[in-house]
Amino acid sequence: MKDLIGIKELSRQNIEEILNTAKAFKEVLSRDIKKVPTLRGKTAINLFFEPSTRTRTSFELAEKRLSLDVLNFSISTSSVVKGETLYDTLKTIEAYNVDYIVIRHSSSGAAKFVAEHTPASVINAGDGTNEHPTQALLDAFSILEVKGRLDGLKIAIVGDIIHSRVARSNLYLLSKFDTDIRFVGPPTLLPEDAPDNVKIFYDLKEGIKDADVVMLLRIQLERQKGAFISSLKEYFHVWGLKKEAFSYLKNDVIIMHPGPMNRGVEISTEVADSSRSIILRQVTNGIATRMAVIYLLTPKEA
Amino acid sequence: MFIKIYNAYIIDPFTNKEGIADIFIDDGIISKVKFKRKITPIALSLQPSASILEIDASGLYVFPGLIDMHTHLREPGYEYKETIRTGTLAAVRGGFTSVCCMANTNPVNDNPEVTYYILAKAKEEGSCDVYPIGAITKGLKGEELSEMAMLREAGCVAFSDDGMPVMNSLIMRRALEYSKAVGAPIISHCEDLSLSEDGVMNEGKLSFYLGLKGIPKASEEVMVSRDVILSKHFKTSVHIAHVSTKGSVEIIKKAKEEGVSVTAETCPHYFTLTEEAVSGYNTNAKVNPPLRSEEDREAIKNALSDGIIDVIATDHAPHHIDEKKVPFQEALNGISGLETAFAISLKLVHDKILNLRKLIEKLTLNPSKILNLKKDGIKEGAQVDLILVDINKNWTVKKDKFVSLGKNTPFDGWKLKGKVLFTVKGKKIFDMRDQ
Numbered sequence: 001m002k003d004l005i006g007i008k009e010l011s012r013q014n015i016e017e018i019l020n021t022a023k024a025f026k027e028v029l030s031r032d033i034k035k036v037p038t039l040r041g042k043t044a045i046n047l048f049f050e051p052s053t054r055t056r057t058s059f060e061l062a063e064k065r066l067s068l069d070v071l072n073f074s075i076s077t078s079s080v081v082k083g084e085t086l087y088d089t090l091k092t093i094e095a096y097n098v099d100y101i102v103i104r105h106s107s108s109g110a111a112k113f114v115a116e117h118t119p120a121s122v123i124n125a126g127d128g129t130n131e132h133p134t135q136a137l138l139d140a141f142s143i144l145e146v147k148g149r150l151d152g153l154k155i156a157i158v159g160d161i162i163h164s165r166v167a168r169s170n171l172y173l174l175s176k177f178d179t180d181i182r183f184v185g186p187p188t189l190l191p192e193d194a195p196d197n198v199k200i201f202y203d204l205k206e207g208i209k210d211a212d213v214v215m216l217l218r219i220q221l222e223r224q225k226g227a228f229i230s231s232l233k234e235y236f237h238v239w240g241l242k243k244e245a246f247s248y249l250k251n252d253v254i255i256m257h258p259g260p261m262n263r264g265v266e267i268s269t270e271v272a273d274s275s276r277s278i279i280l281r282q283v284t285n286g287i288a289t290r291m292a293v294i295y296l297l298t299p300k301e302a
Numbered sequence: 303m304f305i306k307i308y309n310a311y312i313i314d315p316f317t318n319k320e321g322i323a324d325i326f327i328d329d330g331i332i333s334k335v336k337f338k339r340k341i342t343p344i345a346l347s348l349q350p351s352a353s354i355l356e357i358d359a360s361g362l363y364v365f366p367g368l369i370d371m372h373t374h375l376r377e378p379g380y381e382y383k384e385t386i387r388t389g390t391l392a393a394v395r396g397g398f399t400s401v402c403c404m405a406n407t408n409p410v411n412d413n414p415e416v417t418y419y420i421l422a423k424a425k426e427e428g429s430c431d432v433y434p435i436g437a438i439t440k441g442l443k444g445e446e447l448s449e450m451a452m453l454r455e456a457g458c459v460a461f462s463d464d465g466m467p468v469m470n471s472l473i474m475r476r477a478l479e480y481s482k483a484v485g486a487p488i489i490s491h492c493e494d495l496s497l498s499e500d501g502v503m504n505e506g507k508l509s510f511y512l513g514l515k516g517i518p519k520a521s522e523e524v525m526v527s528r529d530v531i532l533s534k535h536f537k538t539s540v541h542i543a544h545v546s547t548k549g550s551v552e553i554i555k556k557a558k559e560e561g562v563s564v565t566a567e568t569c570p571h572y573f574t575l576t577e578e579a580v581s582g583y584n585t586n587a588k589v590n591p592p593l594r595s596e597e598d599r600e601a602i603k604n605a606l607s608d609g610i611i612d613v614i615a616t617d618h619a620p621h622h623i624d625e626k627k628v629p630f631q632e633a634l635n636g637i638s639g640l641e642t643a644f645a646i647s648l649k650l651v652h653d654k655i656l657n658l659r660k661l662i663e664k665l666t667l668n669p670s671k672i673l674n675l676k677k678d679g680i681k682e683g684a685q686v687d688l689i690l691v692d693i694n695k696n697w698t699v700k701k702d703k704f705v706s707l708g709k710n711t712p713f714d715g716w717k718l719k720g721k722v723l724f725t726v727k728g729k730k731i732f733d734m735r736d737q
Contacts, residue, residue, distance in 0.1 A: 008511075087627055107629035108513035109583035128631060130513025168513055191510045192518075 002300055003115040003122040004293050006131035007172040015140065015173060021292035022141050022285070029065065029288055038295060040067040044100035045093055048074045048125070052104055054259055055125050055135075058283070059102050062290035068100065086110060087117060094118050099299045103127070119300035123293060129163050135258050136169035138289040142282050143213055146254055150177040156201075156208045158184040158239065159217030159266055160228070162191055166258045167217060171195065182207050185239055188228045204239050209248045215256045216241055216266045232265050243270040254278050303353060304328055305726065308344040310359035310690065312337075313659055314366055315667035316679025320659065325364065327686045330729035335682055355731070357724070359690060365662050366679050367399025367430070367687040367727060368644060371460075371669040372489070372543060372567060372615035374636070375401065375432070378419060379408025384620040384707045386420065387427040392618070392640040392706035394732045397689045397722040399430045401618075401640075402673065404464045405437040412437035412448040414456035421457050430727055433459040433675065438477045438488060442466040447477055450484045459673045462489035462543065465590065465635075469495055471528060478529075478538040487565075487672060489541045492525035492550070493517075493591065502631050504577040504592040512583070514630060517592050523549040530557040530564050539563040541672055544617050546572045546591040548601035555610045565672050566605075567613035570646040571637055571712070573602045579712050585626040585633035587712040589619070603655050612668045614661075616643040620708020638708030642699055644691075646713065648720035651693065658693070690724040697721050703737070 001014070010018075028036055044063045046056050056072065063070045073093065084092075086105070093101065101120045103111050108128030115122040126132040143150060155174055161167045161183045174181050175197055182199045183190050184207030194200050201207030208214050219235055229235045236242075241255065255267075255277045263269050271277065305327040312335070313320050322341055326334040346356045370393065376384040384392075386403075393401045403420065405411035411420065417434045424432035436458035437448045443466075450461055461481060467490065468474045474490075481488045498521045503509050505516020526542055530553060533540040542554060545568045557564045571589060576596050579587035587593060605611040619636025626633050647665065650656040656664075670677045678684035699716045701709040725732040 085624065085628060086632075105629065107631040109631070110629040112583060113629050128513055128629075129515070162510070165513060168510075191507075193506050193510070195507065195510065 001297055004133055004297060005111050005115055005122065005124050007133045007136050007169045008131065012176040015137070015176060018137055018289070018292050018296060019141050019144060021296060022137070022289045025291040025295070026285065026288035035065050035067060037067050042068050042099040043071065043097070044068045044102065044294070045071040045073055045096070045098045047093065047101055047103045049105040050126070051076065052126070055104065058286040059125060059290055062287045062294060063100070065287065066291055066294055068294070071096070071098070086113065090114055090117055094120065100294055100297070121297040121299040123297070126165055129165055129168070131169045132165040133169050134286070134290050134293055135166050136173040137293065138282060138286045139170055139215070139256060139258070140173055141289050142256065142278055142285050143254070145281070145285070146278060147212065150174065150179060152178060153212040154180040154182070154210055155213040155215065156182045156184050156211040157215045157217065158204065158208065158241065160189045160219055160223065161185060161217070162189055163220065164217050170215060171198065182211070184208060186229060189223070205245070205248060208245065210250060211253060212250065213254050213256060214241065214249070216261070218258070218260065219262060219265050236265050240264070240266055240268060241271050242268040245271070256282060259283065303355065303729065303731065305355045305357070305731070307357045307359050307364065307690065309341045310362055310364040312364045312680055313662050314679045315659070315663045316366055316677055317681050325680065327726065330686055332680060332682055332684050332686050335680060357690065361692070362723065363658070363691045363693060364680065364688050365691060366666045366677065367689055367725065368397045368665040369400040369669040369675065370398045370616045370618065370640065370643070371402045371613060371673060372569070373401040373403050373618045373640070374406065374620065375403040376620060377407065377423060378416065383622050386423045386432065388705060388707050389618070389620070389640070390424065390428040390430045390432060392704065394429045394725040394727060395705055395722070395734055395737070396640040396642065397644045397691065397725060398640060399687050399689070399725060399727045400433060400675065401430060402433045402435050402459060404435050404462060406442060406464055406466070410437050410441055411435070411458070412440050412442070414449070414452050417453055417456035417458055429730060429732070433457070433673065435460045435462050435489065437461065438463045438468055439473065444468045444470055444473060447473070447480060450480055450486070454484045454486050458486060459675065460487050460489050460541070462491065464489070464491045464543065467491045467493045467495065467525065471532065474529065475532050475536055478532055478540060479536050482538055485674070487539050487541050489543050490525070490529045491543045492522050492529060494521045494524045497521035497524065502588065503580050504594050506577065506595060508577050508581070512580070519547040519549055519594065519598070522547050522591055523553060526550045526553045530554065530562050533564055534560065534562045539565070542566040544569050544572065544591060544615070545602065545605070545611060546594050546598060548598045551601045551605040551610055555605070558610065565612045566610065567615040568602050568606065568611050569615055569617045570639060570643045573599055573606065573650070574646050575712060583630040584712060585628065585630055586637070586710050588630060588633050588635055589637050590635040603650065606650065606664065607655050612664065613672065614643070614647050614664045615669070616640050618706070620706050621710050623709060626710050636710060637712060638704060638706050638710045640706060641704050642711060642713050642718070644722060645697070645718040645720045648693055652719055685728050686726050687728070688726055689722050691720065691722050693720045695719070695721040
């Protein structure tokens, strides 16, 4: 495989291969010397058109652990300031002879666009509201670590689904396994015409009470302006995950969040810091998962 | 030049005549149309003469030159996308001898100077009749009415803010009322911009799947409703541009049944493609209104058949390749349609959705009535304005062969049935037999 554009394009077998490889890399990361010489002499570039400290850092660490030479290329763009086209940026980077391009861009389909125009391996680190495949993979890896399986699980994704590439990638990944998927949140933040295999809940308790996994999504502070929600306070009151929920949640439920989280908006401090939260484990697993993805991709011979 | 067309099957909604005929053309004027009962053998001269063109049109059709009431010629201001020269050349290649060009040029066609400029350019460099459409509001801003009466005098045949719809219902009311005195209709691009927000494709399962922001069907239907209600209450006419949804069809149907003076057009892509064409982020399928779902496509076809939709227009919207070679969200809306529209529309005839006569009406008589264009049709003494068509000829769309500067088509590589062989417009003859 040349690129990782989305979970959509992967088979269950592809996913399992990545997760197994990630497991091996996680073992490497627990050693005293955390680096493998696998990709020495190859170059990776992190091409970020949207600011992101966490994802970029996680990728950078994964690349360094694989002995890649790493370049960071951050371009702040807005739809108002139009400069060089994505195509021209790409051609410039290609002239550096890089082997791996990790891209984050505000336009859905941007990673596919880039992959179609370069021989380098392209890894989608988030394109618009389309996909964030490595997040879904690290989420699956984390669930597997704790639960030992994906099949048979009930998973509730709570929050701003329509604007979330994390929700979409998780949906596509979990849909390839025998899972029960729910979207929970205010109707304004859920798809008007939901995928067939997803159950919609406007009521938080109904949506999560028998869930094995609750994935919370970050609420963007500007959603209030677009009239998606009335206020962050009301969101927290109705859909925020608070400690009262432990009275009806399953005892072995796990709480996840892709970060960065807003305490007091989608999650309360007590829940975030509880023993059911695996949020920091997700961060740790991001590195091994991203190492696995890069390791398994093969750039086209130029 | 003397042209003799023998044994053509004429369908002419203007003269309301249909049948086999020989047509003689003398220096741009039809000197004779001789209807006859059957095809008679013709011995064409073996030595083709430079001053006489003889065509054995047995098995071929002759129609009046087609009229496209919704074209973007881009000139003045966006000559890198299209010019009056290339756009009208694309038109005649596609069988259109009259095009009505939208006002969203730069400067906007909201004052007579721009209208004069377009008409002068068209006279100088154009291959067919060009009828400018003026802006409803100054600068397409939706705030103040443009000088519609003076624009009409200068040559505008209709008024539209097309891609920048008049959102303020009061301004729209005034425009509709004012247009009654001006004697040229308002063409409404129906879209509630606040509902569309920054959507880029039809809203539904597929937009969610692709992670693209959707434009709901309600965005169009809310404004179709508004405009027919305004038209009804203030007793004006209104023409609804590029209908794309089943709901719009139903609203227009009901309005027509109630006697509201509403007419409507659709475009070939709306009865040929669905939102599936966008899959893979194909920017050449990005158009506004967006391609819709299968039930909409079916409804549009039925509406053409039932006469609820009066006109097929191209919404020819050429763009430069750089404006489409970007991620989907950033790509501009539009399809370069003049060179494929008629052949795609002929599929409605081959599929028995429409008979040939009805199709030709939607491409000639109906737009001419809505816009009050004086067209003679194919009759003796008239300036020649006709096309010769082989409705069964197979050909493949090749965007690189377009004469339009806009190569932005989702139909590249499509195999189509039906081709315009000749377009004859006044003294100009366009021979497409080898293309």
